Amino acid sequence: MNILFDERLDGELVQRDKSEVLTDLQQAVPDMTLLYREEDLRPFECDGLAAYRVLPMLVAMPDKLEQVQALLKRCHALGVPVVTRGAGTGLSGGALPLERGVLLVMSRFAQIIKVDPDARLARVQPGVRNLAISEAAAPYGLYYAPDPSSQIACSIGGNVAENAGGVHCLKYGLTVHNVMRVDVLTIAGEHMTLGAESLDTPGFDLLALINGSEGMLGVITEITVKLLPKPETAKVLMASFDDVEKAGRAVGDIIAAGIIPGGLEMMDKLAIKAAEDFVNAGYPLDAEAILLCELDGVEADVDDDCDTVRRVLEKAGATQIQQARDDAERAKFWAGRKNAFPAVGRMSPDYYCMDGTIPRRELPRVLKGIAALSEESGLAVANVFHAGDGNMHPLILFDANQEGQLGLAEEVGGKILELCVAAGGSITGEHGVGREKINQMCSQFQPHEISIFHALKAAFDPQRLLNPGKNIPTLARCAEFGAMHVHNNELPHPELPRF
Amino acid sequence: MTEQAIADRDIADALCEQVRSAYDARTPLRIVGGDTRAFYGRPVEGQALQMAEHSGIVSYDPVELVVTVRAGTRLSALQAELAEHHQMLAFEPPMFGAASTVGGAVATGLSGPRRPWAGAARDFVLGTRIITQEGKLLRFGGEVMKNVAGYDLSRLMAGAQGTLGVLADISFKVLPIPTATHSLRLSLELGEALNKLAELGRKPLPITAAAWHHGELLLRLEGGKSSVNATQERLGGEPLDAGFWRELRDHRHAFFTCSEGQALWRLSLPPNSPPLALDIPETDIFYDWAGSQRWVKTALDADTLRDACQSVGGHATCYTPHAQGGAAEPFTPLNAVVEKYHRNLKAELDVHGIFNPGRLYAAF
Numbered sequence: 001m002n003i004l005f006d007e008r009l010d011g012e013l014v015q016r017d018k019s020e021v022l023t024d025l026q027q028a029v030p031d032m033t034l035l036y037r038e039e040d041l042r043p044f045e046c047d048g049l050a051a052y053r054v055l056p057m058l059v060a061m062p063d064k065l066e067q068v069q070a071l072l073k074r075c076h077a078l079g080v081p082v083v084t085r086g087a088g089t090g091l092s093g094g095a096l097p098l099e100r101g102v103l104l105v106m107s108r109f110a111q112i113i114k115v116d117p118d119a120r121l122a123r124v125q126p127g128v129r130n131l132a133i134s135e136a137a138a139p140y141g142l143y144y145a146p147d148p149s150s151q152i153a154c155s156i157g158g159n160v161a162e163n164a165g166g167v168h169c170l171k172y173g174l175t176v177h178n179v180m181r182v183d184v185l186t187i188a189g190e191h192m193t194l195g196a197e198s199l200d201t202p203g204f205d206l207l208a209l210i211n212g213s214e215g216m217l218g219v220i221t222e223i224t225v226k227l228l229p230k231p232e233t234a235k236v237l238m239a240s241f242d243d244v245e246k247a248g249r250a251v252g253d254i255i256a257a258g259i260i261p262g263g264l265e266m267m268d269k270l271a272i273k274a275a276e277d278f279v280n281a282g283y284p285l286d287a288e289a290i291l292l293c294e295l296d297g298v299e300a301d302v303d304d305d306c307d308t309v310r311r312v313l314e315k316a317g318a319t320q321i322q323q324a325r326d327d328a329e330r331a332k333f334w335a336g337r338k339n340a341f342p343a344v345g346r347m348s349p350d351y352y353c354m355d356g357t358i359p360r361r362e363l364p365r366v367l368k369g370i371a372a373l374s375e376e377s378g379l380a381v382a383n384v385f386h387a388g389d390g391n392m393h394p395l396i397l398f399d400a401n402q403e404g405q406l407g408l409a410e411e412v413g414g415k416i417l418e419l420c421v422a423a424g425g426s427i428t429g430e431h432g433v434g435r436e437k438i439n440q441m442c443s444q445f446q447p448h449e450i451s452i453f454h455a456l457k458a459a460f461d462p463q464r465l466l467n468p469g470k471n472i473p474t475l476a477r478c479a480e481f482g483a484m485h486v487h488n489n490e491l492p493h494p495e496l497p498r499f
Numbered sequence: 500m501t502e503q504a505i506a507d508r509d510i511a512d513a514l515c516e517q518v519r520s521a522y523d524a525r526t527p528l529r530i531v532g533g534d535t536r537a538f539y540g541r542p543v544e545g546q547a548l549q550m551a552e553h554s555g556i557v558s559y560d561p562v563e564l565v566v567t568v569r570a571g572t573r574l575s576a577l578q579a580e581l582a583e584h585h586q587m588l589a590f591e592p593p594m595f596g597a598a599s600t601v602g603g604a605v606a607t608g609l610s611g612p613r614r615p616w617a618g619a620a621r622d623f624v625l626g627t628r629i630i631t632q633e634g635k636l637l638r639f640g641g642e643v644m645k646n647v648a649g650y651d652l653s654r655l656m657a658g659a660q661g662t663l664g665v666l667a668d669i670s671f672k673v674l675p676i677p678t679a680t681h682s683l684r685l686s687l688e689l690g691e692a693l694n695k696l697a698e699l700g701r702k703p704l705p706i707t708a709a710a711w712h713h714g715e716l717l718l719r720l721e722g723g724k725s726s727v728n729a730t731q732e733r734l735g736g737e738p739l740d741a742g743f744w745r746e747l748r749d750h751r752h753a754f755f756t757c758s759e760g761q762a763l764w765r766l767s768l769p770p771n772s773p774p775l776a777l778d779i780p781e782t783d784i785f786y787d788w789a790g791s792q793r794w795v796k797t798a799l800d801a802d803t804l805r806d807a808c809q810s811v812g813g814h815a816t817c818y819t820p821h822a823q824g825g826a827a828e829p830f831t832p833l834n835a836v837v838e839k840y841h842r843n844l845k846a847e848l849d850v851h852g853i854f855n856p857g858r859l860y861a862a863f
Contacts, residue, residue, distance in 0.1 A: 120701065169645055192836050193837075197770070202830040204659050205621055205655055231703050301705075301726040305723065357644070357645050389643075389645050425643050426647075428646070430645055432647055453650055456848075457650075471649070
């Protein structure tokens, strides 16, 4: 399996004796919880991508910033890699530990430092759960907009590290659009504040760079997020279609009508069935696809927009259109979508969730390609789709206990991502590259582009101690696994060995 | 606005060639689009890298809400094309002259009155093609709304003023032009106005611009007809010509004429910051962005202004560094650690210092 850290391809790591590192860190940071027994390390062997597991050398659980700083300084001096972890809900193996590395768990930093309703800002520690921010802001009529499906459990530090999305991105943006300021510690233990409570800062936009950098550039120690006034009202329309393609076209028609819905989601027949069996959301089981369109804002505008969208959907050939009568029904409609992953999980022993993005116009073609891959492999694929922003989540159903099925699922997943890249899209819209999509990075980017990423990394962490092996592949890895781009028949980096 | 057809010319190869030669010969380059923003930042000595010829819309699909344009395309021409399809660049980039280009708008990263509500220039950059120090044309980001593959180099380029690479093409997220708009003025003293803005800010109202000057709170409402009408009725006030916001955005408003010895400063402050304790008459301050961006005409020195801003968590930029009384260092100096990582980045992406050297800071 190529997914676990492979020094031959991912770069050499310093070899250090575990007891030597343990003793060193215990002396350097005496009051910090440091786990080293196998049974204590076991719970940390994977994140939300449970198919990949590695026991870390040590797990550090600091509860003071001075401890984080001291730990980083020691690891820097020793050349020991550091993998940072928040709530461990990430789906791309971004917090997959290293056998020779320290896993730095930030979950004890769980304080909401301040909610400032007049400035509409919240200052929080990285271990604060995403939903907890909105809960703390609710008394002031405010909320934090990005809402990844895991929002009850995922923490904001991880959200920033992965530039997390959710179902409301088209209108409200990703994490990067909603974060004002981030405090980081570099691998050398230096403190930096990126961004500010003001709307800009002098110099380079390092705040934008740190969002989505997957723990490769620094360790996030504090975050200030923007809060928005809760929309006065939100209404949901559910439209059924007898054809996936028609549903896909309807998405474009809604946008073409000048409407930016708060959420615009699509599910195919298999996903509808799974969700309906699981939560009885009231989804039509005979439909080939449904669209959920949420319109939010000021009551009068939302009513006008609902009328417009209804007309657009009718014209696009919807077989049935329902508007949630009240908040309870609206919550029910969403419950099906928000529980789509666990719902599919009930249908199959295992599933593998993909995260490609495409221009919306390519949807019919890519769905056909996915159907063909599904047929060819014999693995069922359920499609859940943030249709408004072109972010697909095909769920590949398989049984890991059957010989070869995990490998087959990974292969189908890889091919789906390549379909997305070929359609002008991306291998990841919101889950991140992590360890999972490290090989697919080689099909999205040329070696010269990957070299620029390495240059950025070198500016912050020249020894490559922060989360090595994640996010950006080495050129050696691309040469071996990637569908390397060959331009003008000129093989880039001919000096590299091809294994 | 009448616009000529946008010239469709791709001179990326020639630009790459010039950058390669400059890299080999270690010749500093001054990246020039319409040359309308040269006043912003420190002066750059170098061979001109002329971008204006590299123009045209590479692709535009209104339904996808994405447009990709060459950096030398005139901002006004792009906006006219988007307007044909009832769409816009929501960050309202300032235009300091007709020749103003898209590349210059992104490189300086400046945003207009809608910024606090809609987002900044960088928020609408989805992808770029960049010419690197070695003269290679590389693609980062893309033409999709969500893309977290690799580091976000495109957003890093926004506001870096060409010091890390040359922006060749830019893909933007575009948005529909709101169906209804109404601007109004309310007679309010500064303190009352700031309180009112804090109060309004906590409500889901369709406000997309808020300024205060000379005893008047100036507001723009944009959104659906129903909500704009309802909010207009609720707030009252006198109607304001929508052209006011363009004058403010492009500094064509009478306020922006400085007297002798005065420099124009931009103070960027946290939302809800109180008036700063500075010896500046109220008539020489223009509050924009609901108070987060304040334009100031003053003869006060840079340190005095910067200390006052820093005490509340903001910073100050001199917009007239080349004028008498202007600051030699237009941008607030960085702290030592942040500066170190700026230098590291510059050293990695522009080892010979050929890209707009010294434009942001003397050191890089």
